[in-house]
Amino acid sequence: MKLQDMIAKSANREPLDKNELIQLLSYPPDSVETYQIMAEAYRISKKLLDGKAEVHAQFALNLSPCLCNCLFCSFAKINNIFHEEINIPLDEAIDYVLQFERNGANAIFLMITANYTFEKFIEFSQEIRKTLKPETTLVANIGDQNLENAKRLKDTGYAGVYHALRLREGIDTGLKPDKRKQSIRNFQEAGLKVGTCVEPVGPEHTNEELAEMILYTASFSPAYSGAGRRITIPGTDIAKRGMISELRMSQIVAVTRLGMPRTVLGNCTHEPCTLGAMGGATLFWAEAGANPRDIETKTEHGRGDNIEQCRTLFKESDWALWDGPSRYYSQPL
Ligand code: SF4
Numbered sequence: 001m002k003l004q005d006m007i008a009k010s011a012n013r014e015p016l017d018k019n020e021l022i023q024l025l026s027y028p029p030d031s032v033e034t035y036q037i038m039a040e041a042y043r044i045s046k047k048l049l050d051g052k053a054e055v056h057a058q059f060a061l062n063l064s065p066c067l068c069n070c071l072f073c074s075f076a077k078i079n080n081i082f083h084e085e086i087n088i089p090l091d092e093a094i095d096y097v098l099q100f101e102r103n104g105a106n107a108i109f110l111m112i113t114a115n116y117t118f119e120k121f122i123e124f125s126q127e128i129r130k131t132l133k134p135e136t137t138l139v140a141n142i143g144d145q146n147l148e149n150a151k152r153l154k155d156t157g158y159a160g161v162y163h164a165l166r167l168r169e170g171i172d173t174g175l176k177p178d179k180r181k182q183s184i185r186n187f188q189e190a191g192l193k194v195g196t197c198v199e200p201v202g203p204e205h206t207n208e209e210l211a212e213m214i215l216y217t218a219s220f221s222p223a224y225s226g227a228g229r230r231i232t233i234p235g236t237d238i239a240k241r242g243m244i245s246e247l248r249m250s251q252i253v254a255v256t257r258l259g260m261p262r263t264v265l266g267n268c269t270h271e272p273c274t275l276g277a278m279g280g281a282t283l284f285w286a287e288a289g290a291n292p293r294d295i296e297t298k299t300e301h302g303r304g305d306n307i308e309q310c311r312t313l314f315k316e317s318d319w320a321l322w323d324g325p326s327r328y329y330s331q332p333l
Contacts, residue, residue: 003033007040010258015218021211024255029248041254041280045267052322053282054266055310057100058109058141061124062087063290063297066113070166070173071238072200072230073292075113079236081295087116088289090124094131096288103307105286107137107326109162114143122156129157137326139195144175144183150190159329160193160223167198167205167213172238184220193223193329195283197268198256200230201249203242210252214259223328224266224283225259227252231271231293231303250279266328271303272310277317283328284310 001009006020016024027033064085065077074081088096093110100108110128112121121142129138140153141162153161163184169177187194198213210227217225229249232239249269257267257280269276271293272284287304296302305313311321 003027003036006258007036010040010044013262015261016259018208018211018215021214021255021259022207024258025207025210025252027251029245029251034247034251034254037258038250038254038279041257041267042278044257044262045280045282046319048262048265049282049322049327051320053277053284053314053319054106054322054326054328055104055284055286055307055314056107056109056139056326057103057105057286057288057307058111059093059096059100059287060088060111060289060291061093061121062112062116064113064115066115068114068174070175070292071236072172072202072233074233074295075290075292079233081233081236082297086290086297090127093124094128097128098131100286100288100307101132101136104323105307106322106324107139107159107329108132109139109141109285111141111289112143116142118142118145118149122152125153125156125158135325137329139329144179145186147186147189150183150186150192153187154190154192158192159326160195161187162195163187164196164199165213165216167201167209188220193331194220195223195266195268195328196220197226197228197270198252199228199270201227201244201252202230202238203244210255211259214256217256218260218264221261222264223331224268225256225264226266226268226270226281226283227256228268228270233293233295246273246275249273250275250281253281254279265331272305272313274313274317277314277319282319284313286310
């Protein structure tokens with residue numbers, strides 16, 4: 001199909017199929033065709049969100065060598081980056097999240113690694129929830145959960161979660177794809193909105209794999225989808241596979257927008273960049289504490305951007321910023 005016909009089909013709100021998505025992903029990132037796709041995704045995102053993007057902020061409650069051994073993660077024990085477990089005390093965690101709230105984050109994420117106990121996470125979350133304004137959007141970024149735990153998250157005051165079936169899950173990660181998918185169903189059944197992403201994209205992923213993952217994310221009506229590239233962690237085995245450019249990532253961000261129904265408002269990318277915003281990304285994350293893409297224990301001293309830096313990247317891409325609780329996590333289920 002001609003590119004203009006696919007753009008017209010998308011503009012007509014008809015979903016693109018797998019072969020069409022593969023074709024869009026197959027244009028060279030620096031081609032006129034890719035720039036047209038990015039322009040169309042930018043137009044759709046701007047229209048859906050009234051020109052206002054969101055910045056969410058994530059804080060990690062712990063750092064720990066993780067036996068799940070996802071190859072792209074700096075916490076993975078196999079990568080030999082971190083050797084000590086660090087658990088952040090409650091008062092320090094509260095200071096961080098209150099700072100996020102004062103700085104205008106549209107949602108605050110609490111992250112833990114797989115070996116942090118669920119009970120402790122709930123205990124900390126209850127205390128943190130009490131200190132935040134009732135309208136502040138709280139989101140959990142945690143491991144796979146059964147339905148009972150998903151309901152407890154909802155009862156604790158979480159609006160939603162971030163959860164992704166990662167590319168080559170079960171091959172490059174120590175987690176089971178079916179369990180990831182079941183967790184997403186559990187979260188949704190418990191009344192939690194699920195934000196997701198096509199990640200972590202590396203040069204080895206085929207356009208077919210990317211198209212299939214775009215369609216999988218579309219299939220469960222997430223709060224947002226999007227695309228994020230794998231960040232090379234020096235010295236790891238997977239570093240040999242290399243890293244895609246920000247422009248290629250932005251192409252995938254744009255194709256993801258065209259592959260989503262309009263009922264999916266958000267389109268994320270990570271790490272934040274103006275090219276991503278030009279490709280129709282509407283959500284960046286600021287980060288503090290540990291970060292699975294960083295070798296610093298406090299990513300605010302390393303790769304992590306703060307809220308103001310994320311806002312600046314959007315403004316430089318001619319986006320305005322949404323003021324208030326996240327729209328992605330407050331849509332009806
Ligand atoms: S991505 Fe999560 S589960 Fe995988 S190694 Fe890192 S912390 Fe563990």
